[in-house]
Amino acid sequence: MKFFRWQGLVAFLILGGLAFGFFRFFLDGMIESAIEGEGSKAAQTEIGLAGLSTSLLAQSLAIGGLDVANPDNPGENIVEAEAIRVNLDAVKGLRRKVVIDDMTVEGLRFNQKRPAPAKSFKRPDKKAQTAEPGSPGEAATAAPASGLSVIDRVDIPSPADILKKEPLETLEAAARAQTELERLKTKWEEKLKTELDPAVLEDTRRKIEDLKKKAGKLSDLTQLPAITQEVQSLKAEIEGHIDKVPHLKEELRRDVQEATRLAAELKDLPLKDYQRLKKKYSLDLAGGSNLVGALIGSEVKGYLDRAVRYYRLASPYLNRGGSPREEEVRYERGKGVFVKFPEAEPFPDFLLRHAKLSMNLLDTPIEGELNDLSDNQKVYGKPAALRFFSGKTDRFDNFSLKTRLDRTQAIAKDSLELAAAGVRLKDVRAGEGVTLEEGRVDLKSSIDIVNENEIKGMAAADFGALTLSLPRKEGNEIWNAMAGAIASVDRFSVRVGIAGTLGDYKLDIESDLDEILRKALGQAVSDQLKKFESALRQAIDEKAKGALAGVGGPLAGLQDFGKVLSANESSWKDLLAKAQEGVLPSKKKLPGGLGDLKLPF
Amino acid sequence: MLGPVLKVFKALNSNARPWQLSLGVVFGMIVGLTPLSSLHNLVVVFLAFIINLNIGLMILSFAFFSGVAYLLDPLFHSLGYSVLTAGALNDFWTQFFSCPVFLLGKLNNSIVMGSLLASLALAAPVFFLFNGVVGQYRDKIQGWLNKYPVLGSLKIVKLYETLMGGKS
Numbered sequence: 001m002k003f004f005r006w007q008g009l010v011a012f013l014i015l016g017g018l019a020f021g022f023f024r025f026f027l028d029g030m031i032e033s034a035i036e037g038e039g040s041k042a043a044q045t046e047i048g049l050a051g052l053s054t055s056l057l058a059q060s061l062a063i064g065g066l067d068v069a070n071p072d073n074p075g076e077n078i079v080e081a082e083a084i085r086v087n088l089d090a091v092k093g094l095r096r097k098v099v100i101d102d103m104t105v106e107g108l109r110f111n112q113k114r115p116a117p118a119k120s121f122k123r124p125d126k127k128a129q130t131a132e133p134g135s136p137g138e139a140a141t142a143a144p145a146s147g148l149s150v151i152d153r154v155d156i157p158s159p160a161d162i163l164k165k166e167p168l169e170t171l172e173a174a175a176r177a178q179t180e181l182e183r184l185k186t187k188w189e190e191k192l193k194t195e196l197d198p199a200v201l202e203d204t205r206r207k208i209e210d211l212k213k214k215a216g217k218l219s220d221l222t223q224l225p226a227i228t229q230e231v232q233s234l235k236a237e238i239e240g241h242i243d244k245v246p247h248l249k250e251e252l253r254r255d256v257q258e259a260t261r262l263a264a265e266l267k268d269l270p271l272k273d274y275q276r277l278k279k280k281y282s283l284d285l286a287g288g289s290n291l292v293g294a295l296i297g298s299e300v301k302g303y304l305d306r307a308v309r310y311y312r313l314a315s316p317y318l319n320r321g322g323s324p325r326e327e328e329v330r331y332e333r334g335k336g337v338f339v340k341f342p343e344a345e346p347f348p349d350f351l352l353r354h355a356k357l358s359m360n361l362l363d364t365p366i367e368g369e370l371n372d373l374s375d376n377q378k379v380y381g382k383p384a385a386l387r388f389f390s391g392k393t394d395r396f397d398n399f400s401l402k403t404r405l406d407r408t409q410a411i412a413k414d415s416l417e418l419a420a421a422g423v424r425l426k427d428v429r430a431g432e433g434v435t436l437e438e439g440r441v442d443l444k445s446s447i448d449i450v451n452e453n454e455i456k457g458m459a460a461a462d463f464g465a466l467t468l469s470l471p472r473k474e475g476n477e478i479w480n481a482m483a484g485a486i487a488s489v490d491r492f493s494v495r496v497g498i499a500g501t502l503g504d505y506k507l508d509i510e511s512d513l514d515e516i517l518r519k520a521l522g523q524a525v526s527d528q529l530k531k532f533e534s535a536l537r538q539a540i541d542e543k544a545k546g547a548l549a550g551v552g553g554p555l556a557g558l559q560d561f562g563k564v565l566s567a568n569e570s571s572w573k574d575l576l577a578k579a580q581e582g583v584l585p586s587k588k589k590l591p592g593g594l595g596d597l598k599l600p601f
Numbered sequence: 602m603l604g605p606v607l608k609v610f611k612a613l614n615s616n617a618r619p620w621q622l623s624l625g626v627v628f629g630m631i632v633g634l635t636p637l638s639s640l641h642n643l644v645v646v647f648l649a650f651i652i653n654l655n656i657g658l659m660i661l662s663f664a665f666f667s668g669v670a671y672l673l674d675p676l677f678h679s680l681g682y683s684v685l686t687a688g689a690l691n692d693f694w695t696q697f698f699s700c701p702v703f704l705l706g707k708l709n710n711s712i713v714m715g716s717l718l719a720s721l722a723l724a725a726p727v728f729f730l731f732n733g734v735v736g737q738y739r740d741k742i743q744g745w746l747n748k749y750p751v752l753g754s755l756k757i758v759k760l761y762e763t764l765m766g767g768k769s
Contacts, residue, residue, distance in 0.1 A: 008650035094701035331678050334671075336712030339685040344699045 028052050031061075045071040045078070046118035059090045069118030070111070077114050082107025092347070100352045103370075108359035159532075159539035162281055168540065169276075170269035174547035177262040181554035184255050188561045195244055196568045201575070204241075207234055208579050231579065238576045245569040252561055259555050266551060270544045274537045281536070292494060292517070293509035296430060300459075300496060301507060308455075308502050311414075315452050318384065319407050320349065320375040348376035359388065362423070366390045366399060377407040397422030412452050418445040418459075430468075434486060439466035447498065455505050459496040466490050478521065485520030489513060612658050614743065619735040623728045625655035629662025630727060634670045634677075634720040639713050640706035670716060681715025 032052040039047045050065030063084040070078040083106045089099035211234065215227055331337055355370040368388035374380040383406035390399040402417045420443040428436040440463070447457030467490075470483040497508035612622055628649045632642050649659055670677070685694060698704055707713045 002653055004651055005653045006651065008652075012647055012650035091701075094705050096704055331675075331682075331711070333674055334712070336678050336710045336715075337682060338707075339682070339694075339709050339711065341691075341695045341698045341709065344695070 024056070028054055040119075040121045043068065043071075044121045045069045046074075046121060059088045061086045061088065067112075067114070069114060071122055074117040074120065075114055077112045077118075078110065080107070080109045080112050081105050092351075095347075096349075097347060098350045099347075101354070103352060103355035105355060105357045108357060110359075159536040162277055162536065163539055163543055166277055166280075168270075168273045168543060170266065170273050170540070170544040171547050173269055174266055174544070174551055177259075177266055177551050178547075178554065180262060181259050181551060181558065184259060185554050185557050188252065188255070188558065191248065192561065192564060192568075195248060196241070196565070198568075200241070201568070201571055204234065204238060204575055205578075208575065211579075235576065235579050238572055238579060242569060242572045242576065245565055245572070249562070249565050252558075252565060256555075256558055256562070259558055263551050263555050266548055270540050273544075274540050277536060277540070278533055281532075292492075292511035292513045293507070296494065297507060297509055299430070300509070304498070304505070304507075311449070312452075312502065317350075317375055318373075318377065318405055319412070346376075346379045348374040348380045350375040351380060357388070361388075361399070362395045364390070364393045364395045368401070373405075377405075381408060383408055395424050396420055399423075411450060414449040414452070416445070416447045416457075418443060425463075434468060434470050436463075437467040437469055439468075440464050449502070453501050453503075455498055455500060455502055457498040459494075459498070461494045461496075462491075463493070464491045466492070481520050482517060485517050489516060492516075608657055608661060612655055613735060613738050615655075617655050619732045619739075620728075621654045622658050622735050623731040624652065625649075625658035626662040626731050627724045627728050628654060629659040629664075630666045630723065631717075631720040632659075633663040633666025634673070634723075635716040636707070636710075636713055637667075639717075640702070641708075641717060666720075673716075673719075674712065677715030677719060678711045679715065680718060681711035681713065684718065685709060685711060685714055 031054065032049050035052070036047055036049060046069040048067045048069075049063055052061065052063050054061050063081075063086075066079070066081040066084060067077045068079045070076040083104075085104045086100050087102040089097075089101055092099040211227065211230055350373075352370065352373040355373075357368040357370060359366050359368065366388050367390065368386065370386045371384070372380065372382040373384040374382075377383055383404055385405075386401075386403040388399070388401040390396070392398060399420045400418070402415075404413075404415050406413045406415075420441075423441045423443060425436050425439045425441060430436050442462045443459070444461075445457065445459035447455065449455050468486045470479075470486045472483045473479045492511055492513035494509065494511045494513070497510075498505055499508070500506050612625075628645055631645050635642060649656065684690065694709075698709055703709070708717070
C-alpha cells in the first residue's frame with residue numbers, strides 16, 4: 001500500500017480553493033461588521049460604514065462612507081468621511097501589525113446632523129453620576145451668575161433673600177472667636193482658683209496671727225529657733241506666691257493680646273462679606289465682571305472641554321509602547337494568554353505613515369495631511385504631525401492648522417497652532433442671544449500640552465466690519481441698553497489665555513468691547529445698583545452686630561483678670577510685710593538682754 | 602452513540618494497514634487537542650489529505666479529543682505559559698518569534714503552545730499503542746469472530762446496518 005495518495009493533493013487544493021473563494025466572498029462583509037460592531041463597542045459610540053471593499057493583491061481597502069456618532073449627542077455625527085482608501089503593508093500584517101503606508105480621506109466633516117439617532121454604546125459612567133471634581137466644565141456650572149444673565153435679571157434679589165441663603169464669614173468667625181474667648185475665660189477662672197486660691201491667703205494670714213501670739217508669749221530663749229524656723233518657712237511660702245504672680249500676669253497679657261487680635265479681625269469681616277456678595281449679586285461695573293468673558297466664555301469653554309475629552313480619548317493610543325509581556329493578563333478559558341517577546345527590530349503595532357486629508361470647514365474644502373501616526377513613538381522615533389492649509393477662498397483669505405503630538409521623549413509634548421485670516425462670518429451665534437450677523441475675523445491661537453496634563457495657550461481674535469445684534473426685551477431697560485451698545489459696535493478684539501491642567505484650566509478673557517459695554521450699562525443701572533449695594537451693606541452690618549457684641553463681653557471679662565491678679569499680688573505682699581515686721585518680738589522685748597542678737601530677718 | 606463505535610470496528614475490520622489507522626487517530630488527536638483555527642492544523646489537514654491514512658478514524662479521533670481538550674484547557678494553559686515564560690528559553694523564543702509565521706500561527710498563545718506540545722508528546726505513544734491495539738484485535742478478536750460464521754459474516758457492522766434498517 002502506498003504511503004502517499006497524490007489525488008489527496010488535488011482534493012486539498014479544490015477544498016482550499018473553495019474555502020478561499022468563500023472567505024474572499026464574505027471578507028468585506030466580515031470586516032465591515034467587525035468595524036461597526038467591535039469598533040462601536042471600543043469607541044463607545046455608533047460607527048457606520050456605507051460600504052467596504054478589499055483588494056488582497058493590491059493590499060488595499062476602500063470605505064465608501066464613514067460616520068461616527070457623537071457619544072454625547074445621538075442626533076449628531078462627530079465625524080463623517082465621504083471616502084477612505086487605505087494601502088496596507090501586508091508583510092507587517094503577518095506580524096499582527098497594522099501598518100498603513102498611504103491613506104486618503106475625502107470629505108471630512110465634523111458635527112453633522114444624523115438622519116436617525118445613534119444607538120448608545122456608552123458604558124455606565126459612575127464618575128459622571130457623582131460629578132467628578134476638577135472635571136472640565138465644572139467651573140462653568142459652579143460659576144456665580146454674571147454677564148448678560150445678570151443683566152437679564154430685572155429684579156435684583158433683596159439683601160434679606162441673599163442673606164438667607166448666603167452664609168456670612170463674619171458670623172462664622174465671631175462664633176469661633178466667642179468660643180475661644182470663653183475657653184480663655186474658663187481657663188483663667190480655673191487658674192486663679194488653683195494657683196492663687198483666696199483660702200490659701202486667708203490660711204497664711206491666720207498662721208501669721210498664730211505666730212504673733214506664740215512670739216508674744218515667748219518666755220524662754222530656747223523656743224526662739226523654733227519660732228524663727230516657722231517664720232522663715234512662712235516667709236518662703238509667701239514669697240513663692242508673690243513670685244508666681246508676674247508669670248501669670250505675663251501669660252494673661254499674651255492671652256488678652258490674642259483675644260484682642262481675634263476681636264480686631266472681626267471688625268473687617270463685615271466689609272469683606274459685603275464685597276463678596278456685591279461681586280456675586282451686583283454688576284461690578286468698575287471692572288470686576290468681564291462681560292465679554294461672560295458672553296463667549298461658556299462657548300469657548302464648551303469647545304475646549306470637548307477638545308480635551310477627545311484628546312484624552314486619543315492619548316492612550318499614542319503611547320502604547322510598553323515593555324514586552326505586558327499582555328500577560330488573566331487567563332480566560334478557551335482564550336489563553338498571548339505572551340509578547342522583544343522584537344529583533346522593534347516596530348509599532350500601529351503606524352500610519354502618510355494620510356492625505358480633505359475636510360470641509362465653513363463649506364470650504366481644505367487640504368491636509370497626517371504623517372507618522374503610531375502607537376509607539378519611542379520605538380518609531382517620529383512624532384505625529386497633522387496639518388491643514390488653504391489659500392484664499394470665498395470664506396477666508398488663508399487658513400493653517402498645525403498639530404504635533406510628540407511622545408518620542410520621556411515628557412510628552414503636544415502643540416496646536418491655528419491661524420486664519422479674513423474669515424468671513426455670517427449669522428453666527430455668539431452666545432447669550434447675541435448674533436453676529438456679518439463681519440470678518442483674524443484668528444491666531446497656539447496651545448501647548450505637556451505630559452498630557454499641563455495646558456498653556458492663547459488665542460487672539462480681531463473682529464472687524466461687524467454687524468452685531470441682541471434682541472431687545474420690552475420693559476427691561478438694562479437689557480435694552482446693552483442691546484443698543486452691542487448694535488453700535490463695528491470692531492473689537494478678544495484675547496483668551498488658557499492655563500492650568502486639563503482637568504482644571506482657567507480661561508482669562510479680555511476684550512476692548514468690555515469698556516463699551518460697561519459704559520452703556522453704567523448709565524442704565526447705576527442708581528439701582530447704588531440702592532442695592534447700600535441695602536446689602538446695611539443688612540450685613542445689622543446681622544453681624546449681635547454676633548460682634550457677643551465677643552466684647554468675654555474679652556472685657558478676660559481683661560478684668562488682670563485686676564484680680566494685681567489685687568492678689570498686693571495682698572500677698574502685705575502679708576509678707578506683716579510677717580517680716582510684726583511676728584517676732586522687738587529686740588528690746590527679748591528676755592535676758594538678748595537685744596544685741598541678730599534676727600534671721 | 603453506537604455509530605462512532607461501529608465505525609471504529611468497521612475501520613478495524615477493513616483492509617487498511619495498522620499504521621494508516623494509527624496515523625489517522627494521531628492526526629485527529631493533534632487537530633482535536635489544539636485550537637481548531639490554529640495555522641499548524643492547516644498543515645496537519647494537508648498532510649492528512651496526501652498521506653494514505655484513514656480519514657474516517659481521524660474525524661472520529663478529532664471529535665473525541667476536542668472534548669478532552671475542553672477538560673484539559675487549564676492544564677494546557679499552565680504548560681504553555683510556563684514554557685513560553687521560562688527564563689532559560691527566553692532567547693530561543695525571541696529568535697523563534699522573530700519569524701512572523703509563528704506569530705501568525707498563534708504559537709505565543711499559552712493554550713496553543715501547551716496543547717500542541719502535549720499532542721506532539723502524545724503522538725508517538727498513541728501511534729504505537731493504537732498500532733498494538735489494531736494488531737491484537739486482528740490477531741485475536743477478528744480471528745475469533747471469523748470462527749463463528751454468523752458473526753463473521755455479519756461482523757457487527759452488518760448487524761448494526763440491519764438494526765438501523767439499511768446502510769448507515
